Amino acid sequence: MTVTRSAMRRYWSGEGSLIGEVSGRMTGSSDLFNHDGRTPRASVNHITVHDGFTLADLFSYNIKHNEANGEDNRDGANDNHSNNCGQEGPTDDPAIKALRAQLRKNQLACLLLAPGRAIGSGRLMVGSATPRTATTNAYCQDNETGWVGWEGLNREGDDLTDFIGHITEIRRRFPQIRIRHWLDGRRADGSYGVLWLTPSAEEMKEQDWKFPEGRFLAYVLGPLEAGSRRFSSSSTPLPKRSSSRCRRCRNTGAGSNY
Numbered sequence: 001m002t003v004t005r006s007a008m009r010r011y012w013s014g015e016g017s018l019i020g021e022v023s024g025r026m027t028g029s030s031d032l033f034n035h036d037g038r039t040p041r042a043s044v045n046h047i048t049v050h051d052g053f054t055l056a057d058l059f060s061y062n063i064k065h066n067e068a069n070g071e072d073n074r075d076g077a078n079d080n081h082s083n084n085c086g087q088e089g090p091t092d093d094p095a096i097k098a099l100r101a102q103l104r105k106n107q108l109a110c111l112l113l114a115p116g117r118a119i120g121s122g123r124l125m126v127g128s129a130t131p132r133t134a135t136t137n138a139y140c141q142d143n144e145t146g147w148v149g150w151e152g153l154n155r156e157g158d159d160l161t162d163f164i165g166h167i168t169e170i171r172r173r174f175p176q177i178r179i180r181h182w183l184d185g186r187r188a189d190g191s192y193g194v195l196w197l198t199p200s201a202e203e204m205k206e207q208d209w210k211f212p213e214g215r216f217l218a219y220v221l222g223p224l225e226a227g228s229r230r231f232s233s234s235s236t237p238l239p240k241r242s243s244s245r246c247r248r249c250r251n252t253g254a255g256s257n258y
Helices: 002-012 019-025 094-113 122-126 161-173 206-210
Strands: 194-197 216-221 246-251
Touching: 002 019, 002 094, 019 216, 094 161
Parallel strands: none
Antiparallel strands: 194 216, 216 246
């Protein structure tokens, strides 16, 4: 879904005042799909698709670089909501490389931990398991520029296959992430489907959603009733090694209160 792609790209590029929109995208986008009997599975989520920036490009370039395509860099989108982390293109700076790797993980985690159907295109994999940056829209490059390179496998900081496996295992273990009904907040009996928290772990109030330049978002997904897809206020057994609640926290503003 283009809306999810835009929101999550903007959020992890460092844009503030998005916690309201991000909260919706991370819980199935009910504002878009909660009608005509649809469920959260109607939300199709992606960060990259078959063309345009790869995942690695999102945190390596501020502008597109399609000069090698022979169209004077006119092809491809100009609005990519990317962040080069301080240097345009490849770098040997260990701090920048570490930041880029962490941001790739952040995007992958959001994609795989949100309800709905996650799309992992080749452009995602090129920029995740084995990041490779060159022409940022190599649709016409049947050569090393457009081919998938696996030289990053087993290279520390570049190979994220274990991380992807870990996140997909979390998605499998926690049925709360694979819900087929829409979440609600605090109920009259004290139970909840999703509980939104401030940085001090207090339940969010209306004014907390309007915090200027807010970048912090944390929430708890309520437990499921045994044998049901509905949430309950009581803890019920889940698969081995899992807890009764699923906690998630995102913060793109280092040092900010929110």
